Amino acid sequence: MTARHYGIERYMNTMNGHVDILAIESSCDETACAIIRDGREVLANEIYTQIKFHTVYGGVVPELASRKHIEKMNYVIKAALETAKMTLDDVDAIAVTYGPGLVGALLVGVAEAKAIAWAAHKPLIGVNHIEGHISANYIEHLELKPPYLGLVVSGGHTHLMIVKDWDQFEILGRTVDDAAGEAFDKVARAIGLGYPGGPKVDKLAKEGNPDAVIFPKARVHGSEYDFSFSGLKSAVLNYLNHAEMTHEEINKADLAASFEKAVVDVLVEHTMAAAKNCGIREVAMAGGVSANSALRGAMSKACEERGYKFYMPSPIFCTDNAAMIGVAAYHEFEKGHTRGWDLNAVPGLKLGER
Numbered sequence: 001m002t003a004r005h006y007g008i009e010r011y012m013n014t015m016n017g018h019v020d021i022l023a024i025e026s027s028c029d030e031t032a033c034a035i036i037r038d039g040r041e042v043l044a045n046e047i048y049t050q051i052k053f054h055t056v057y058g059g060v061v062p063e064l065a066s067r068k069h070i071e072k073m074n075y076v077i078k079a080a081l082e083t084a085k086m087t088l089d090d091v092d093a094i095a096v097t098y099g100p101g102l103v104g105a106l107l108v109g110v111a112e113a114k115a116i117a118w119a120a121h122k123p124l125i126g127v128n129h130i131e132g133h134i135s136a137n138y139i140e141h142l143e144l145k146p147p148y149l150g151l152v153v154s155g156g157h158t159h160l161m162i163v164k165d166w167d168q169f170e171i172l173g174r175t176v177d178d179a180a181g182e183a184f185d186k187v188a189r190a191i192g193l194g195y196p197g198g199p200k201v202d203k204l205a206k207e208g209n210p211d212a213v214i215f216p217k218a219r220v221h222g223s224e225y226d227f228s229f230s231g232l233k234s235a236v237l238n239y240l241n242h243a244e245m246t247h248e249e250i251n252k253a254d255l256a257a258s259f260e261k262a263v264v265d266v267l268v269e270h271t272m273a274a275a276k277n278c279g280i281r282e283v284a285m286a287g288g289v290s291a292n293s294a295l296r297g298a299m300s301k302a303c304e305e306r307g308y309k310f311y312m313p314s315p316i317f318c319t320d321n322a323a324m325i326g327v328a329a330y331h332e333f334e335k336g337h338t339r340g341w342d343l344n345a346v347p348g349l350k351l352g353e354r
């Protein structure tokens with residue numbers, strides 16, 4: 001594809017006429033580095049997942065995550081450069097996730113990015129992790145451009161928004177308590193599936209009956225597009241406690257499928273209502289939970305029935321990765337949003353904030 005490169009010609013690699021960005025992601029438990037060409041093409045995508053270290057504790061241990069990022073960061077960067085057959089001199093800018101996320105984990109990536117950018121005399125770009133997730137869609141869907149309706153569902157975030165421009169978002173709804181992925185992880189733990197729960201619930205739910213147990217919808221009274229998943233999680237826990245007290249046998253697959261249906265239904269219903277009310281006919285979904293097979297199927301079907309165009313990333317670009325950060329960085333770069341050496345980790349960074 002032909003990139004536009006407005007305003008960033010001065011930074012461009014004059015050797016090849018492309019904008020190549022090296023991006024770093026370390027906001028949670030994935031240490032990742034990618035090299036992205038012209039905001040769309042993935043030249044390298046290295047992901048070191050720390051899952052096995054956190055599994056024994058039943059969730060991400062922040063201190064451990066920071067230490068593993070320190071151990072692995074240089075390796076993933078070296079691997080990405082090798083895959084792309086490049087050196088640091090060949091890249092045009094260094095990008096990094098600076099929030100939201102775990103502060104210690106973010107700091108490892110931010111410090112590394114600043115050090116590399118300073119040493120190699122490259123511009124530095126700070127990227128919002130949620131903006132990164134939604135940008136994952138641009139990798140495989142070259143025709144997708146703002147404005148469109150976006151749904152980001154991950155372990156830390158549940159946002160329904162209008163993506164007005166590459167870096168401009170109007171949030172329509174969000175979770176008022178737990179994120180969708182958090183609900184998957186907590187329910188998985190309660191039924192003894194372990195961490196990370198989402199993929200395990202997904203797998204088990206395929207063998208269950210989604211109509212076996214009717215759980216409450218994760219709605220918020222008086223707020224059309226907001227979500228509340230903690231009530232649903234409590235309903236699952238109550239169901240389990242009741243079964244234990246009455247010595248009833250539980251069908252875990254039915255429980256997983258019924259819980260998953262309650263989450264999927266509300267995500268699809270709110271997204272479809274927003275699309276209709278806002279008159280938007282293009283919908284894109286992203287974030288770790290968008291790897292869920294039931295959600296992928298239900299959202300595709302709902303969009304197809306209404307004649308909406310629907311986009312979602314391949315599962316590898318749904319969960320945390322640095323390729324999506326490199327894509328978002330390209331659009332920030334295009335708008336001249338480079339950062340100084342005072343860039344810091346912002347654990348509570350909001351979408352659209354800078």
Ligand code: KG4
Pocket residue numbers: 028153154155156157180181182184185196197198199202287288289290291292293318319320
């Ligand atoms: O986007 P992500 O990797 O990290 C955050 O930014 O939070 O999302 C991780 C979340 C976890 O809660 C995980 O359980 C969930 O995404 N997840 C899934 C699936 N794969 C990952 N949830 C449901 N079904 C899946 N297949």
Ligand code: ZN
Pocket residue numbers: 129133154155287288319320
């Ligand atoms: Zn994420």
